[in-house]
């Protein structure tokens with residue numbers, strides 16, 4: 459991004475694209491994402507792709523001249539989307555950025571989130587054919603009792619089959635694993651991690667089960683009928699996860715993410731660095747720099763019928779927020795401190811137009827003295843040994 463003669467230009471600004479697919483075959487009891495239950499046979503594949511293409515066209519002015527950094531299809535369950543329709547959207551995105559001619563398929567990371575229940579070899583191959591080169595599979599667990607508790611549609615064998623199908627057609631495959639289910643043993647989770655890595659994957663997202671209001675688990679917790687892991691159990695599972703991944707050479711590069719060298723998610727790293735991203739689809743969020751020290755964040759309506767019938771962007775968007783320099787600094791700290799790279803203060807100052815850490819000196823100095831923060835040159839980060847306490851540290855300097 460560059461300011462020219464007091465003006466503003468977006469030429470060459472690295473920008474990622476997130477496409478939201480808002481349906482799942484079943485709603486998981488812990489999930490508060492913008493996703494709705496839909497029988498696979500009832501998905502309006504082409505109508506939804508048409509709507510996303512219309513939105514892309516309406517955002518053409520905001521896109522022109524930007525450099526496409528990565529594309530991520532999330533959800534929901536985008537592996538339920540007919541690969542040809544997803545491919546049509548991907549092709550249009552590359553075209554809108556002028557990326558079709560400039561970058562080879564492999565140079566541009568294109569990820570699709572997949573549910574094991576809707577991923578087989580033919581589907582994985584069709585996605586590869588459509589230009590996708592990374593699959594992220596919501597395995598969540600490799601124990602049938604844990605999968606049943608999480609309300610998942612697949613069992614262990616189904617998960618293993620989906621990952622194998624993905625690996626037959628894609629070099630870059632990630633799996634999500636969730637920890638903190640009732641009675642989960644630390645050593646057994648280490649075995650699950652090893653079993654997943656034995657398949658040959660290079661990237662794992664390991665999330666703690668969190669209970670969100672408005673979900674089935676949220677209601678059960680309010681009613682006192684849900685037991686999940688205690689804080690001590692979470693801490694032991696978190697530490698064991700790090701040990702099991704480290705023993706197999708995976709780097710803990712963000713609080714919930716592990717990767718073999720060179721296999722980090724470029725899309726997520728761009729996001730955590732505070733990079734610009736275009737959001738497309740019902741319920742999608744986008745955030746684009748809008749001038750020196752300012753950005754515009756929007757959230758599309760999550761109402762799928764309204765989204766598909768929208769006549770213009772005013773009907774597409776449900777929220778529109780202006781971020782000033784202070785908000786950009788806060789976002790940068792919140793996202794960057796969750797990564798091993800930390801926050802590049804010079805870069806944040808350049809993007810936000812605000813000197814950092816103005817107004818936060820005392821909190822930062824206190825945390826530096828306690829060893830909760832490290833400052834190396836311009837980089838501020840939380841040492842890995844303190845990642846269990848990240849939320850408190852970030853809240854303090856936020």
Ligand code: SF4
Nearest residue numbers: 482485486489533534
């Ligand atoms: S499959 Fe994923 S997005 Fe869909 S309901 Fe389950 S957790 Fe939510």
